Amino acid sequence: MDIMEIANNLGKAITETKEYNRLKEVEKLFKSDKKTQDLLTNFDIKQRTLQVASISGSETSVNKYRKELTELYKEIKANELLNELDDALNDFLKLKKRVYSILESYMDIEDNIHLFNKKQHGCKNGCGGCKKI
Numbered sequence: 001m002d003i004m005e006i007a008n009n010l011g012k013a014i015t016e017t018k019e020y021n022r023l024k025e026v027e028k029l030f031k032s033d034k035k036t037q038d039l040l041t042n043f044d045i046k047q048r049t050l051q052v053a054s055i056s057g058s059e060t061s062v063n064k065y066r067k068e069l070t071e072l073y074k075e076i077k078a079n080e081l082l083n084e085l086d087d088a089l090n091d092f093l094k095l096k097k098r099v100y101s102i103l104e105s106y107m108d109i110e111d112n113i114h115l116f117n118k119k120q121h122g123c124k125n126g127c128g129g130c131k132k133i
Contacts, residue, residue, distance in 0.1 A: 010099070014095070014096075014099065017095060019088075019091045019092040019094075019095045020092055020095075022088045022091065022092075023088040023089060023091075023092045025088075026081070026084050026085045026088045027085070027088075029081060029084075030081060030082075030085050033081055036079060036081050036082060039072065039075055039076060039079065039082075040076070040082075042072060043069070043072045043073065043076060046065060046068055046069045046072055047069060049065050050062065050065040050066060050069055053065050
């Protein structure tokens with residue numbers, strides 16, 4: 001069995017875990033809940049409005065938007081579906097991290113070897129004193 005086939009099998013196995021399936025179930029509930037989606041959309045809009053008001057608006061408008069944003073945040077924190085989605089996502093990300101940690105444990109590459117990877121630092125024409133190393 002070659003490495004790509006093993007990776008493919010690992011990917012399939014991950015989709016059969018309880019963490020992945022729970023995340024997909026909650027994601028489906030989220031996608032079908034317009035009220036919760038609207039809550040997040042409104043929060044995003046208020047954040048942007050506050051940013052614009054902070055730059056160009058009066059202190060009164062900034063305080064008004066801040067208060068509205070705080071109220072929306074309280075609604076988000078109290079939303080059971082969003083809490084469930086957050087928990088499911090965190091559990092799945094922990095699983096991914098554990099799997100990747102196991103894979104990395106078999107790869108013994110010295111940290112300083114990574115310094116030779118120009119792409120890691122975003123270098124285009126070699127090291128020209130960017131001080132990232």
